[in-house]
Amino acid sequence: MPIKAMTQEWMDAYKAAIQADPEYKGIAKDWEGSVSLVVNPEPARNVPDPIYLFMDYWHGDVGDFVVCDKAKADSAKFVMTGDYARWKQVAYKELDATKALLQGKLKMRGDLPYVVRNIKTVNKVIDILGRVDTLWPDDNK
Amino acid sequence: MAGGYAGKFLRVNLAEGSWSDFTVGDDILRRFIGGSCLAAKLFLDRYPIDADPLSPENPLMIMTGPMVGSGFPGTSRFSVCAKSPQTGIWAESACGGTFGPDLKRAGYDGIVIEGRSHGPVTLTVDDSGVRLSDASTLWGRDIYEVTDELKARDKSAKVLVIGPAGENLARIAAIGNDKGHFSGRAGLGAVMGSKNLKAVVVRGTSAKAARADDEGFKLAMKAAMQEIKDSALAEGLHMMGSDANMDLGMVTGDVPVKNWTSGGEFDLAASLSGPTMREKYLTKAHACTNCPIACKRVVKVDDGPFATAEGPGPEYETCAVFGTMMMNPDLTAVIKANELCNRYGMDTISCGSAVALAMELYEKGEITEDRLGGLDLSWGNMDAVLELVRRMAYREGFGDILADGAVHAARRLGGDAMDAVVHVKGLEAPMHDPRGFHGMGLAYMMSNRGACHLQHFVLATEQGMASWPQLFDMKDDYEGTTSEGKAALVYNSENYGILANSLSICHYVAYSIRPETLRDAFNAITGFGFDFADILSTGMRDWTLKRGFNNLLGITSKDDILPKRAMTALEEGGAAGSVPDTALLLKEYYALRALDERGFPKAEMLDRLGLDELKSRLYQ
Known part of the structure; x- marks a missing residue:
């Protein structure tokens, strides 16, 4: 049963999927720090307001995975912002997140060299995101 | 007179010790712009293309473009062009740094150097005129020393210098600008050495090229600065340099490892990366x-066996060729190798590729320690590598065999050595694996100076650094290890990207700004009023002109190939199991370029591009 995207239930499922991944712990052993995703509103796609998601990663473990407010999102070590449609493209692997960042389709605040150094971790959590059975706001499921 | 141009070129004959100015008409400038494209046009019109590249008959052309000196970001560049002593075909090598704007301010759009001096000379071009002076005391000295000496005489001077490799006619010799910037590829330092020209010094302060539209330029300039400020790519390049690619490229299968025989060496990449x-x-x-x-x-390495004084640091290409390609995890050794290549004046890609070939042959027992003059060339033994680099520059012992690059070395060594060289048309491939990015494989096959990542913007479009759907049809994201759809991407990325070397603008700046901004700046400077279609057709003319140059030298479809090693799939890493579908890529590409079965541009394409003289020579 697909879960509505960008809800707390969906965040819980995403966290569980990361924890269940047999490779994640090893790949992410050096990663320290929280990441927030800011989803810009697109009313035409059933996203009327901005959505803020906060995820805490620490040396292969995961902590808080919550839908949050702007202040909490801004407190993350890395803040990534983009239009809803772009995030959906990333989740479906139609658009690589690194490419989206370089092309300006996503924006990031945070230590870019740190992300580059840990690119395998970034790719892994995106790969897992794509496995969560998701109902997107503009899906007709 | 079109805007952006100084309005004259300098022709220097070293044999006669004479010089004169010449001009190029606006019609030619509008169609061939400047830089390497205009150089190819001038070469075909005025010089014999069948001359030996190291003979006095081969001109050495140092060319700027109309945007140089404008103050627009990334327009400090110039292109050095000639027939290549390494490949025997068209050679161009663009360089950043400081030289281009000063040449323009000295009143020249370019310099064409003919003949051979009887003894070592320095050419000086400044506000007061042109001079040739004796360079006997500079000959034999390395690029850093000579640069320092020339700048001690005039601290504001901008200099081009060759090192011992150029003097010794190493066919991989480079030309250095102010120590940290190089016209590296295709052996143009050897052409300069063959002319006994040790250095070119420019200092310009007075000349100022007119601009067609000052207000339009200011707007384009403002837009460019904002776009660069907003660009994550530009931010990454500022923070990590081009070596930001090391970590990312290892994941995607871009980084060659162990002379192109391995993949997925993530720990190796981490120790050599831009963040490190x-x-x-x-x-x-x-x-x-x-x-x-x-x-x-x-960079600076304070201590250890490879301690290096503060100076220019290595680019990604150098980190890969002296790092992953040699199974060397020590970045300090790469920094030292970079310094040696800079001082001796050798292209790091060609130098490192030749050394990596020797390491593989040493491992296989095909080259002995005895033949290497006592060097243990085991993978990762950087003490031996650095000594071999020195011997290459001075053509000592086995270094003489490698001094002309991997292809010439493999020919001399015989056996199956050539199977271990990744090159196209005699130029070693840069450090981007065509098995990981099939479009790059096609670009290597079709680049006019041989395997090259800088005659086009394929690196940016295929790897996703830039996306320009407003300029030509393209997707948000391309999978590297597929050949479908890549011919059109390469064709369009060439037609746009090749102009970097005629406008003389940096690839990284062009990747970071919108095509509209570049177009508007170009038009504001020149007054040409180009739209996107004009831009792309000018790129087509550029590519076709140089292709024709090479066709006249015997290049055909048989030369448009990837070598055996690049067509052998890797077992691990991001490119595992993948090789380009070269038949598909070439079939689609040939149709787009209107190349016939011989690999010659068809007559109707030459007509369309207004290349009448080339047509008459190809179809006489």
Whole structure:
């Protein structure tokens, strides 16, 4: 049963999927720090307001995975912002997140060299995101 | 007179010790712009293309473009062009740094150097005129020493210098500008050496090229600065230099390992990467004239066997060829190798590729330690590598065999050595694996100076650094290890990207700004009023002209191939199991370029592009 995207239930499922991944712990052993995703509103796609998601990663473990407010999102070590449609493209692997960042389709605040150094971790959590059975706001499921 | 141009070129005959100015008409400038494209046009019109590249008959052309000196970001560049002594075909090598704007301010759009001096000379071009002076005391000395000496005489001078490799006619010799910037590829330092020309010094302060539209230029300039400020690519280049690619490229299968035989060496990449250089050895970022990105590295290694004084640091290409290609995890050794190549004046890609070939042959027992003059060339033994680099520059012992690059070395060594060389048309491939990015494989096959990542913008479009759907049809994201759809991407990325070397603008700046901004700046400077279609058709003319140049020298479809090693799939890494579908790529590409079965541009394409003289020579 697909879960509505960008809800707390969906965040819980995403966290569980990361924890269940047999490779994640090893790949992410050096990663320290929280990441927030800011989803810009697109009313035409059933996203009327901005959505803020906060995820805490620490040396292969995961902590808080919550839908949050702007202040909490801004407190993350890395803040990534983009239009809803772009995030959906990333989740479906139609658009690589690194490419989206370089092309300006996503924006990031945070230590870019740190992300580059840990690119395998970034790719892994995106790969897992794509496995969560998701109902997107503009899906007709 | 079109805007942006100084309005004259300098022709110097070293044999006669004479010089004169010449001009190029607006119609020619509008169609061939400047830089390497205009150089190819001038070469075909005025010089014999069948001359030996190291003979006095081969002209050495140092060319700027109309945007150089304008102050627009990334326009400090110039292109050095000639027939290549390494490949025997068209050669161009663009360089950043400081030289281009000063040449323009000295009143020249370019310099064409003919003949051979009887003894070592320095050419000086400044506000007071042109001079040739004896360079006997500079001959034999390395690029850093000579640069320092010439700048001690005039601290504001901008200099081009060759090192011992160029003097010794190593066919991989480079030309250095102010120590940290190089016209590296295709052996143009050897052409300069063959002319007994040790250095070119420019200092210009007075000449100022007119601009067609000052207000339009200001708007384009403002847009460019904002776009660069907003660009994550530009930010990454500023923070990590081009070596930011090391970590990312290892994941995607871009980085060649162990002379192109391995993949997926993530720990090796981490120790050689841009973030590592930044954390451990970077003292500051350095910019070419008028560049807000500042991708150049200045590094220092305080201690250890490869301690290096503060100076220009290695680019990604150098980190790969002296790092992953040699199974060397020590970034300090790469920094030292970079310094040696800079001092001796050798292209790091060709130099490192030749050394990596020798390491593989040593491992296989096909070259003995005895033949290497006592060097243990085991993978990763960088003490031996650095000594071999020195011997290459001075053509000592086995270094003489490698001094002309991997292809010439493999020919001399015989056996199956050539199977271990990744090259196209005699030029070793840069450090981007065509098995990981099939479009790059096609670009290698079709680049006019041989395997090259800088005659086009394929690196940016295929790897996703830039996306320009407003300029030509393209997707948001391309999978590297597929050949479908890549011919059109390469064709369009060539037609746009090849102009970097005629406008004389940096690839990284062009990747970071919108095509509209570049177009508007170009038009504001020149007054040409180009739209996107004009831009792309000018790129087509550029590519076709150089292709025709090479066709006249015997290049055909038989030369448009990837070598055996690049067509052998890897077992691990991001490119595992993948090789380009070269038949598909070439079939689609040939149709787009209107190349016939011989690989010649068809007559109707030459008509369309207005290349009448080339047509008459190809179809006489």
